[in-house]
Amino acid sequence: MVKVNENYTRLPGSYLFSTIGKKVTAYKAENPDKKVISLGIGDVTQPLVPAVIKALHAAVDEMGNAETFKGYSPDGGYEFLRKAIKEKDYGARGVDIGLDEIFVSDGAKSDSSNIQELFANNCRIAVCDPVYPVYIDSNAMAGRAGYYDKASGKWTDVIYMPCTAENDFVPAFPETVPDIIYLCLPNNPTGTTLPKNELQKWVDYANENKIVIIYDAAYEAYISEENVAHSIYECDGAKECAIELRSFSKNAGFTGTRLGFTVVPKDLVVDGVSLNGMWARRQGSKFNGAPYIVQRAGEAVYSDEAKRETAEQVAYYMRNAKIIREGLANAGFTVYGGVNAPYIWLKTPDELTSWEFFDKLLHEADIVGTPGSGFGPSGEGYFRLTAFGKYEDTLEAVKRFEKLR
Amino acid sequence: MVKVNENYTRLPGSYLFSTIGKKVTAYKAENPDKKVISLGIGDVTQPLVPAVIKALHAAVDEMGNAETFKGYSPDGGYEFLRKAIKEKDYGARGVDIGLDEIFVSDGAKSDSSNIQELFANNCRIAVCDPVYPVYIDSNAMAGRAGYYDKASGKWTDVIYMPCTAENDFVPAFPETVPDIIYLCLPNNPTGTTLPKNELQKWVDYANENKIVIIYDAAYEAYISEENVAHSIYECDGAKECAIELRSFSKNAGFTGTRLGFTVVPKDLVVDGVSLNGMWARRQGSKFNGAPYIVQRAGEAVYSDEAKRETAEQVAYYMRNAKIIREGLANAGFTVYGGVNAPYIWLKTPDELTSWEFFDKLLHEADIVGTPGSGFGPSGEGYFRLTAFGKYEDTLEAVKRFEKLR
Numbered sequence: 001m002v003k004v005n006e007n008y009t010r011l012p013g014s015y016l017f018s019t020i021g022k023k024v025t026a027y028k029a030e031n032p033d034k035k036v037i038s039l040g041i042g043d044v045t046q047p048l049v050p051a052v053i054k055a056l057h058a059a060v061d062e063m064g065n066a067e068t069f070k071g072y073s074p075d076g077g078y079e080f081l082r083k084a085i086k087e088k089d090y091g092a093r094g095v096d097i098g099l100d101e102i103f104v105s106d107g108a109k110s111d112s113s114n115i116q117e118l119f120a121n122n123c124r125i126a127v128c129d130p131v132y133p134v135y136i137d138s139n140a141m142a143g144r145a146g147y148y149d150k151a152s153g154k155w156t157d158v159i160y161m162p163c164t165a166e167n168d169f170v171p172a173f174p175e176t177v178p179d180i181i182y183l184c185l186p187n188n189p190t191g192t193t194l195p196k197n198e199l200q201k202w203v204d205y206a207n208e209n210k211i212v213i214i215y216d217a218a219y220e221a222y223i224s225e226e227n228v229a230h231s232i233y234e235c236d237g238a239k240e241c242a243i244e245l246r247s248f249s250k251n252a253g254f255t256g257t258r259l260g261f262t263v264v265p266k267d268l269v270v271d272g273v274s275l276n277g278m279w280a281r282r283q284g285s286k287f288n289g290a291p292y293i294v295q296r297a298g299e300a301v302y303s304d305e306a307k308r309e310t311a312e313q314v315a316y317y318m319r320n321a322k323i324i325r326e327g328l329a330n331a332g333f334t335v336y337g338g339v340n341a342p343y344i345w346l347k348t349p350d351e352l353t354s355w356e357f358f359d360k361l362l363h364e365a366d367i368v369g370t371p372g373s374g375f376g377p378s379g380e381g382y383f384r385l386t387a388f389g390k391y392e393d394t395l396e397a398v399k400r401f402e403k404l405r
Numbered sequence: 406m407v408k409v410n411e412n413y414t415r416l417p418g419s420y421l422f423s424t425i426g427k428k429v430t431a432y433k434a435e436n437p438d439k440k441v442i443s444l445g446i447g448d449v450t451q452p453l454v455p456a457v458i459k460a461l462h463a464a465v466d467e468m469g470n471a472e473t474f475k476g477y478s479p480d481g482g483y484e485f486l487r488k489a490i491k492e493k494d495y496g497a498r499g500v501d502i503g504l505d506e507i508f509v510s511d512g513a514k515s516d517s518s519n520i521q522e523l524f525a526n527n528c529r530i531a532v533c534d535p536v537y538p539v540y541i542d543s544n545a546m547a548g549r550a551g552y553y554d555k556a557s558g559k560w561t562d563v564i565y566m567p568c569t570a571e572n573d574f575v576p577a578f579p580e581t582v583p584d585i586i587y588l589c590l591p592n593n594p595t596g597t598t599l600p601k602n603e604l605q606k607w608v609d610y611a612n613e614n615k616i617v618i619i620y621d622a623a624y625e626a627y628i629s630e631e632n633v634a635h636s637i638y639e640c641d642g643a644k645e646c647a648i649e650l651r652s653f654s655k656n657a658g659f660t661g662t663r664l665g666f667t668v669v670p671k672d673l674v675v676d677g678v679s680l681n682g683m684w685a686r687r688q689g690s691k692f693n694g695a696p697y698i699v700q701r702a703g704e705a706v707y708s709d710e711a712k713r714e715t716a717e718q719v720a721y722y723m724r725n726a727k728i729i730r731e732g733l734a735n736a737g738f739t740v741y742g743g744v745n746a747p748y749i750w751l752k753t754p755d756e757l758t759s760w761e762f763f764d765k766l767l768h769e770a771d772i773v774g775t776p777g778s779g780f781g782p783s784g785e786g787y788f789r790l791t792a793f794g795k796y797e798d799t800l801e802a803v804k805r806f807e808k809l810r
Contacts, residue, residue, distance in 0.1 A: 001615040002584040003525035004678045008686065015689040018480060043476035053469035056698070057462060063662065064458035070661040071448035075423060106511050106663075106693070113691035117546065120408035137690045141522065179407040210406040256475040256697045257468065258511075273409045281413065284420040285542045286518035288511070291699055292661045293461070 007143045012150065016133050016374040017041050020358075024368050031366075037393045037400075039324070039385040040368035042188065042343070044253045046316060048297070049309035052252065055300030059293035073289030075280065077104025077261070081295045084302040085261060089246070095233040101265050101276060103283055104298070106290050108218045108247035108260040112182075113138035114286075115214055115243060115262065118278045119180060126159035126178035128171050130189055130375030130382070132216070135182040153377035162378040163190055165347065169336065170194065177209050183232075184216040186223060189375050189384040190345045191337020196229040203232065206241040212270070213242040218260075221251030221314055223340045239265035243275065250342065252301045252310050259290055259298045317342050320394040321387035327398035328385075332405050342387040345372070349405070357383050365400040412548045417555065421538050421779040422446050425763075429773050436771075442798045442805075444729075444790040445773035447593065447748070449658045451721060453702070454714035457657065460705030464698035478694030480685065482509025482666070486700045489707040490666060494651070500638045506670050506681060508688055509703070511695050513623045513652035513665040517587075518543035519691075520619055520648060520667065523683050524585060531564035531583035533576050535594055535780030535787070537621065540587040558782035567783040568595055570752065574741065575599065582614050588637075589621040591628060594780050594789040595750045596742020601634040608637065611646040617675070618647040623665075626656030626719055628745045644670035648680070655747065657706045657715045664695055664703045722747050725799040726792035732803035733790075736810050747792040750777070754810070762788050770805040 013019060020040055028036055048056070062068035076082065082102045090097040105111050113134050116125075121144055127135050136158060139145045146157030154160060159178045161171035169192040183202065186193045194202075206213050215232040223230060232238045244263040248254035264276045290298075300306050321338035328335045334347035346369075348357040354371030361367045361383075372382030389397070418424060425445055433441055453461070467473035481487065487507045495502040510516050518539050521530075526549055532540050541563060544550045551562030559565060564583045566576035574597040588607065591598045599607075611618050620637040628635060637643045649668040653659035669681045695703075705711050726743035733740045739752035751774075753762040759776030766772045766788075777787030794802070 002528055002617045002675055004675050004680070004683065005523055005525055008523070008683050009678060011686065015686065018689055041477070045471070045474070045476070047471045047474040048468045050469065053465060056465040056468070060458060060461040060465060063453045063461070064455065066450070066452045069450070069452040069658075071450070071658075072446070072660045109693040110691065118410055118413070120410055123407055134690060141687065141690070212407045253474075253476075255477045256694075258693060258696045270407055270409050273414060275409070278409065278413050281416065281420065282546065284423055285539060285546070286515065288514040288663060289661075291663045291696060293698070294696055 005141070007141050010148050011137065011140060012148050015137070016370070020368065020370065023362070027362055034366045036366045036368060037389065037397045038368040039389055039394075039397055040370050042250070042386050042388060043255050044250065044388050045390055046253055046313045048253055048257065049306055049313065051303050051306035051309055052297050052300045056293055056297050059296035063293060070292040073292060073295065075284050076100065076102065077289065078292070078295045081299045084299050088302045090231065090233065093230060093234060095231055097233065097263055098266065101263055102261055103264065103279060104259070104261045104290055104295060105283070105287065106258045106260065107249060108216065108245045109134060111245050111260060111262045112214070112216055114282070115245070116142055116144065116180075117282060118275055119212070123179035124157065124159055124176070125180045125182065126161055126174050127182045127376070128184065128187060129160040129162050129377060130372055130379030131182065131184055132188045133375060135214070153373065153380070160376065160378070163187070163192065164378050165336070169345070170198070173205055178211060180212050180214060181206065182214045182216065184218070186219040186341035188219065188341070189343050189370065189372065189379065191339065191341035191343045193223060193225065193228045193340045195227045196234060199229050199232065200235045203235040203238045203241060207237050211241065212268070212275070214245065215242050216245045218245065218247040219250055219341050220246070222318065222342050224318070225340055228340060233263070239267040241268065243268065248298055248301060251314065252306070253313060257294055257297060259294050316391065317387045320389060320391060323394050323398055324385055324387060328401055331402045333401070338387065344385040344387065346383040346385060348381050348383050351381070354380055354383055361404070365404050367397050367400055410546070412546050415553055416542065416545060417553050420542070421775070425773065425775065429767070432767055439771045441771045441773060442794065442802045443773040444794055444799075444802055445775050447655070447791050447793060448660050449655065449793050450795055451658055451718045453658055453662065454711050454718065456708050456711035456714055457702050457705045461698055461702050464701035468698060475697040478697060478700065480689050481505065481507065482694065483697070483700045486704045489704050493707045495636065495638065498635060498639060500636055502638065502668055503671065506668055507666055508669065508684060509664070509666045509695055509700060510688070510692065511663045511665065512654060513621065513650045514539060516650050516665055516667045517619070517621055519687070520650070521547055521549065522687060523680055524617070528584035529562060529564055529581070530585045530587065531566055531579050532587045532781070533589065533592060534565040534567050534782060535777055535784030536587065536589055537593045538780060540619070558778065558785070565781065565783070568592070568597065569783050570741070574750070575603070578610055583616060585617050585619060586611065587619045587621065589623070591624040591746035593624065593746070594748050594775065594777065594784065596744065596746035596748045598628060598630065598633045598745045600632045601639060604634050604637065605640045608640040608643045608646060612642050616646065617673070617680070620647050620649045622649055623652040624655055624746050625651070627723065627747050629723070630745055633745060638668070644672040646673065648673065653703055653706060656719065657711070658718060662699055662702060664699050721796065722792045725794060725796060728799050728803055729790055729792060733806055736807045738806070743792065749790040749792065751788040751790060753777075753786050753788050756786070759785055759788055766809070770809050772802050772805055
């Protein structure tokens with residue numbers, strides 16, 4: 001008699017953004033005349049840049065011609081894309097990554113949820129709190145998180161590293177030494193980064209304690225400060241302890257086009273087993289590559305033309321971030337982030353809980369944001385706004401915030 | 406201290422097609438003057454059809470325009486695609502499937518390897534032997550297969566249902582009742598199908614014993630005989646026990662474009678838990694949808710124009726299948742399959758093992774095939790040839806086979 005994976009039955013509610021989506025859909029249905037502005041889900045609004053569109057059309061034409069048609073992608077992705085990544089993302093920053101250490105995928109969400117498969121089931125994970133929910137959810141589904149305690153909002157077997165205004169949203173080494181640490185830098189949702197010398201301490205800590213760091217650098221394109229590392233491999237010894245996840249979603253608007261990659265260095269060996277070999281086997285057996293046309297689009301992102309065009313988009317979003325940050329501060333809100341990341345992290349006013357403020361904002365200002373508590377218990381009393389909206393909508397949203405006070 | 410998932414260390418060798426790829430690359434490097442013909446990996450060679458190319462170009466243009474740009478896909482896939490699937494794949498065959506029972510994905514390989522996550526770790530799986538290796542590999546990685554016994558070529562905890570010439574490649578109900586049964590029909594690699602009344606017996610068996618059937622219908626477009634079901638839901642009671650996997654790879658040449666879907670009926674409830682809800686949660690938390698442009702391409706596959714065009718491609722491949730089947734039979738080989746599937750299943754001559762015949766064929770005829778033993782222990786002494794090659798290459802390959810005898 002078949003039995004289900006009981007870990008699923010321990011998951012509280014639905015995936016954060018599904019819940020928000022349902023609430024917003026219901027509100028819009030009840031209020032068809034209201035113009036709801038979404039600063040909620042971290043989804044881009046600017047179109048793919050012309051250089052990428054050009055590459056996509058060319059690749060589509062190749063797929064229509066028997067001489068140039070492409071079937072299954074090579075394991076790990078096409079060399080043309082891996083070469084561009086190797087040279088432009090790493091070589092240009094003085095980091096030497098091998099082509100066979102780069103694994104192209106359909107996006108960082110898949111990779112960040114699948115990567116835990118490589119580790120033993122009794123490994124303890126540590127996460128910044130608050131953080132992108134996928135790290136915990138994927139480990140909970142695999143049974144590595146223990147039980148969810150509703151009162152505390154915590155999983156019994158997860159090590160939380162609180163990041164609040166009290167510690168400037170910078171995590172401290174946890175009291176219990178974990179086996180795996182997830183670091184998302186720049187952090188989603190707080191927008192926090194670490195100076196390179198601070199990140200080096202985490203690498204040293206990991207190597208001393210034989211910990212693997214899962215380093216999610218999905219937002220690296222938004223780093224504006226000089227002393228912040230774009231890749232963890234800029235730190236000494238990181239190849240012996242860190243896996244890095246990258247995405248094309250936020251730097252080039254690929255949220256609906258789907259492309260990412262993961263770097264698993266060959267020097268990353270656990271108990272004599274190469275994680276690079278394991279990930280190659282995992283991807284070879286359970287994944288069939290990103291579409292050829294999308295890999296060509298990814299290659300185009302590295303062209304000089306696209307670099308200019310996507311830099312303009314990043315600047316567009318960061319102008320939004322500045323407008324929200326300064327506008328809300330002027331209106332009396334306490335705000336964080338928005339300097340090295342497209343997220344503004346807000347203290348909810350009047351001691352409101354995150355969900356109370358979500359409802360107030362939706363009903364009184366027709367604005368959708370994301371409750372901080374959805375990113376972890378230390379996110380309670382905070383709220384995330386994204387800078388990915390349209391400029392005009394962002395200006396309008398700030399005006400509505402001013403009226404709300 | 407971090408530990409790896411030990412199940413990976415139990416996997417024998419590398420993924421079948423990676424091993425073949427390496428052997429062929431080495432042979433080509435040593436023999437640069439020889440024209441090697443591949444009838445090995447099941448990859449298509451005909452380009453995407455004009456109707457699909459047209460839809461791709463149109464969707465690419467949408468992605469380049471702020472007004473029509475698309476970010477994250479809705480959970481489960483765009484409604485335009487799910488509607489086409491509902492109507493054309495199911496409604497047209499008298500099967501009623503709800504839109505929220507259809508989950509669009511990046512292909513059947515991902516889904517067929519991820520679907521096991523829904524089940525308890527002590528569930529026993531049963532597979533046809535030989536079969537597509539992903540079912541066992543994904544369960545082995547999750548610890549559900551036990552240990553690999555090199556002598557027998559079997560995993561200790563997997564229930565094998567032998568399919569050989571002795572039983573016309575039709576599996577019998579296993580002696581030990583499993584919890585989950587994988588059925589790939591038309592079967593890869595043997596090309597076997599079951600008449601609808603025989604498939605009904607498996608559905609009844611599953612419902613009587615509270616077994617879930619994972620039904621892989623990736624090759625349904627190749628069914629040429631009238632009494633063979635295209636979907637398991639043509640059988641009574643299948644919605645209470647079966648999940649169906651579908652692919653655009655083989656019916657529309659999407660191996661390098663990546664699109665598939667999985668149907669999880671709402672009537673499929675295990676211990677009071679809805680598998681539909683679990684899969685929705687799994688996909689919502691660990692997957693971010695297929696690219697918008699690819700979903701539009703998938704929608705176009707259902708247009709009348711594309712239906713005609715892809716039917717021609719299927720006919721092209723099935724002409725190859727006939728040429729191989731008849732040519733090899735005339736040359737004295739014992740052949741099976743190739744009627745409802747693009748695969749020919751061959752008895753190796755002279756009592757050669759599958760890998761011995763692979764080497765002989767590569768070195769003496771410059772032809773790449775797939776060793777039957779790679780699909781399971783009962784595949785030993787057999788060999789798979791695919792009909793996905795070019796017509797001219799297929800004719801040439803048959804000539805070389807004739808000389809080999």
